[in-house]
Amino acid sequence: MTLRNLPKPFFVLAPMDDVTDTVFRQIISDCAPADVYFTEFVNVDGLQSAGREKLMPKLRFTDKERPLIAQVWGKNPENFYKTALLITELGFDGMDLNFGCPEKNVVRSGVCSAFILPENRDLAIEIIKACQRGLVDGAKIKNDQKSGGDNKNIFTPLPLSVKTRVGFNSVDLTWHELLLNQKLNMLTIHGRTRKQMSKVPADWEIIGQVRQLRDKISPATLIVGNGDVLSRSQGEALAKQHNLDGVMVGRGIFHDPFVFAHNESGVSPWDSMSKEAKIALYRKHVELFAKTWKNNERKLITLNKFCKIYINGFDGAKELREKLMVCTSADELLALL
Numbered sequence: 474m475t476l477r478n479l480p481k482p483f484f485v486l487a488p489m490d491d492v493t494d495t496v497f498r499q500i501i502s503d504c505a506p507a508d509v510y511f512t513e514f515v516n517v518d519g520l521q522s523a524g525r526e527k528l529m530p531k532l533r534f535t536d537k538e539r540p541l542i543a544q545v546w547g548k549n550p551e552n553f554y555k556t557a558l559l560i561t562e563l564g565f566d567g568m569d570l571n572f573g574c575p576e577k578n579v580v581r582s583g584v585c586s587a588f589i590l591p592e593n594r595d596l597a598i599e600i601i602k603a604c605q606r607g608l609v610d611g612a613k614i615k616n617d618q619k620s621g622g623d624n625k626n627i628f629t630p631l632p633l634s635v636k637t638r639v640g641f642n643s644v645d646l647t648w649h650e651l652l653l654n655q656k657l658n659m660l661t662i663h664g665r666t667r668k669q670m671s672k673v674p675a676d677w678e679i680i681g682q683v684r685q686l687r688d689k690i691s692p693a694t695l696i697v698g699n700g701d702v703l704s705r706s707q708g709e710a711l712a713k714q715h716n717l718d719g720v721m722v723g724r725g726i727f728h729d730p731f732v733f734a735h736n737e738s739g740v741s742p743w744d745s746m747s748k749e750a751k752i753a754l755y756r757k758h759v760e761l762f763a764k765t766w767k768n769n770e771r772k773l774i775t776l777n778k779f780c781k782i783y784i785n786g787f788d789g790a791k792e793l794r795e796k797l798m799v800c801t802s803a804d805e806l807l808a809l810l
């Protein structure tokens with residue numbers, strides 16, 4: 474990746490399941506591009522099973538969405554190893570491990586945010602090591618293919634990153650210390666514990682403390698802060714205050730698809746966008762959705778989340794939304810729009 478030549482701070486579009494698919498990433502890239510993109514999280518145990526084909530659409534992308542990091546989750550280190558090979562082969566720019574998802578059933582099976590718990594940390598480290606091996610082997614395979622065996626080392630192993638929280642039940646920096654000792658290329662911290670889910674404001678002071686740990690343990694690891702950022706200027710101020718390398722924005726994109734726009738005034742182009750322009754943007758999204766997702770690969774209902782983004786902030790928006798949200802085909806949506 475090009476994680477090496479990113480601006481400081483760089484802005485990342487957060488992974489959001491059923492939201493940040495290739496379609497939405499392309500739309501954002503056209504509005505005001507992020508510096509880095511993530512896929513939705515994809516399960517490695519599913520990817521390495523007979524169910525692979527069902528999950529592969531989550532790994533679809535175009536060159537507009539680069540640099541793009543594939544985010545994965547799961548339990549079996551061998552499947553993480555094989556997925557590291559796959560991610561390299563598919564041409565992603567990096568691999569990220571989801572060690573932060575707070576969902577009950579995920580935690581019950583001892584993965585994602587449950588890796589923060591001391592009893593699960595050995596497995597988390599085994600998984601990181603399996604991925605690091607897989608990324609090295611993946612680069613070797615690519616070099617062999619490219620050079621016909623005389624190994625010119627054109628491809629270097631993809632960067633590995635982790636996205637996690639500040640603790641499980643309470644803040645626990647021993648977890649970040651352990652992660653930083655694995656020489657990750659990047660570490661993204663969502664400033665809440667698992668217990669807090671999304672109920673309290675993100676604590677950027679703790680994210681700053683992880684950055685201080687990074688300075689001591691692993692200066693080369695990029696630190697990205699995440700939680701509650703709604704504008705570029707807010708993200709820039711937080712990055713400056715805590716001396717972070719990057720800022721990740723998730724739900725902020727629901728309020729402003731131009732959240733990554735550079736603007737001296739601090740005012741986003743979205744604020745002054747006409748009703749017609751907003752409707753045209755949703756049309757573009759629906760058209761790209763219909764072109765990309767065939768045979769019910771993605772349910773039409775997933776578009777309703779986006780309807781609330783674009784069809785908003787003008788007279789008659791609510792009434793139009795109510796009609797759009799009960800449409801049963803892309804053609805019907807486009808006709809109404």
Ligand SMILES: Cc1cc2nc3c(=O)[nH]c(=O)nc-3n(C[C@H](O)[C@H](O)[C@H](O)COP(=O)(O)O)c2cc1C
Binds near residue numbers: 490574
């Ligand atoms: C609808 C939705 C889906 C999400 N899916 C993922 C995911 O697949 N992987 C992940 O690491 N985090 C996921 N998250 C968490 C976000 O990436 C982010 O950490 C969280 O929303 C806090 O950032 P924000 O306040 O900027 O939204 C999801 C969040 C939302 C709202």
